[in-house]
Amino acid sequence: MDWLQILEECKNNVKSRIAPLLKASPNKPKPNLGIGAGGDPIKQVDLVAEKAITETLLGKGLSFTLISEESGIKRYGANPKQHYITADPIDGTTNITRGIPFYATSIAVSTKPELRTVHAALVADLFHNITYTAVKGEGAKRNNQEVKPSELVDLSEAVIGVDLNTYKVREIAPQITNLIEQTKHIRHLGANALELCYVADGTIDAFIDIRGKLRTTDTAAAWLIIKEAGATITTPEGKPLNAKLDPKEKLTFVASANRKIHRTILSLLKGKQP
Numbered sequence: 001m002d003w004l005q006i007l008e009e010c011k012n013n014v015k016s017r018i019a020p021l022l023k024a025s026p027n028k029p030k031p032n033l034g035i036g037a038g039g040d041p042i043k044q045v046d047l048v049a050e051k052a053i054t055e056t057l058l059g060k061g062l063s064f065t066l067i068s069e070e071s072g073i074k075r076y077g078a079n080p081k082q083h084y085i086t087a088d089p090i091d092g093t094t095n096i097t098r099g100i101p102f103y104a105t106s107i108a109v110s111t112k113p114e115l116r117t118v119h120a121a122l123v124a125d126l127f128h129n130i131t132y133t134a135v136k137g138e139g140a141k142r143n144n145q146e147v148k149p150s151e152l153v154d155l156s157e158a159v160i161g162v163d164l165n166t167y168k169v170r171e172i173a174p175q176i177t178n179l180i181e182q183t184k185h186i187r188h189l190g191a192n193a194l195e196l197c198y199v200a201d202g203t204i205d206a207f208i209d210i211r212g213k214l215r216t217t218d219t220a221a222a223w224l225i226i227k228e229a230g231a232t233i234t235t236p237e238g239k240p241l242n243a244k245l246d247p248k249e250k251l252t253f254v255a256s257a258n259r260k261i262h263r264t265i266l267s268l269l270k271g272k273q274p
C-alpha cells in the first residue's frame with residue numbers, strides 16, 4: 001500500500017477544507033474566523049481538519065483506529081486493528097487563529113498503538129506548502145527531496161528551539177538555564193511537529209520539550225521523520241523514546257541534529273557546566 005500517496009491526499013483535503021474558514025492571503029495572513037453559530041471557531045478548524053483525514057481514509061475503503069488530538073481514539077471499518085493512524089489534524093491552532101503563518105497537519109501510520117511501530121509519516125506546513133514525509137528504512141524527505149540534519153556542534157552558533165509554554169515554568173526553567181546561557185539563538189515557533197522537522201532538515205540544530213506536556217499525537221509523525229533523516233531524539237536522560245500512542249500520553253524529549261551536539265545539550269540539562 002502506498003501510504004505516502006494516501007497521506008498526501010489527506011493533507012490536500014485538510015488544506016482545501018480549512019481554506020474557507022481561514023480566508024487568509026499572503027497580504028492578509030490574519031484569518032477571519034467569523035464562521036457563524038455553532039460555538040468555538042478555533043475548535044472548528046481542528047474538527048474540519050480531522051474530518052478531512054477520516055473521510056479520505058474511509059474513501060480508500062480502509063479499516064483503522066484513529067488516535068487523534070481532537071476526538072481521542074475512534075475505530076473505523078471491520079478490522080480497525082489493521083492500521084493505527086495517529087493525527088494532530090492542526091498543530092499550531094493558536095498560530096492559525098492569530099494569523100501567524102506557521103501551522104501544520106501531522107499524520108503517522110503504525111501497526112500497533114506504539115510509537116516504535118510508526119512506519120509512514122507526514123508533517124505538512126500548510127501555509128508555505130512544505131511537506132515532510134518519511135517511510136521506515138527509506139529516509140526522510142522535504143517536498144520529495146531527501147533531507148539531512150545540520151552538522152553544527154557549537155552551541156554559540158546553534159539555533160535551538162525550546163518550548164516553555166507551561167504553568168510549571170518555575171519548575172522547568174532551572175533545568176535549562178545552563179543551556180540557554182550557552183546558546184545564542186533560542187526559538188519557539190508554536191507548532192512542535194513542524195519544529196521537529198526543522199531539526200530533520202537542518203533548519204535548526206535542536207528542539208527541546210521537557211515540560212511533560214506534549215502529546216504523542218503531536219510527535220508520532222515527526223519522530224519517524226527525525227529518525228529517518230539521521231537526527232537524534234531521546235528522552236532528556238538519553239534513553240530511546242518509547243511511548244504508547246494515546247492522546248493522554250505525554251512525552252519529554254531532546255531532538256538534535258547530530259550526536260555531538262546532543263551529548264552537549266543532555267549534559268547541560270543535567271546541570272553540568274560546559
Ligand SMILES: [Mg+2]
Nearest residue numbers: 069088090091
Ligand atoms: Mg492540534
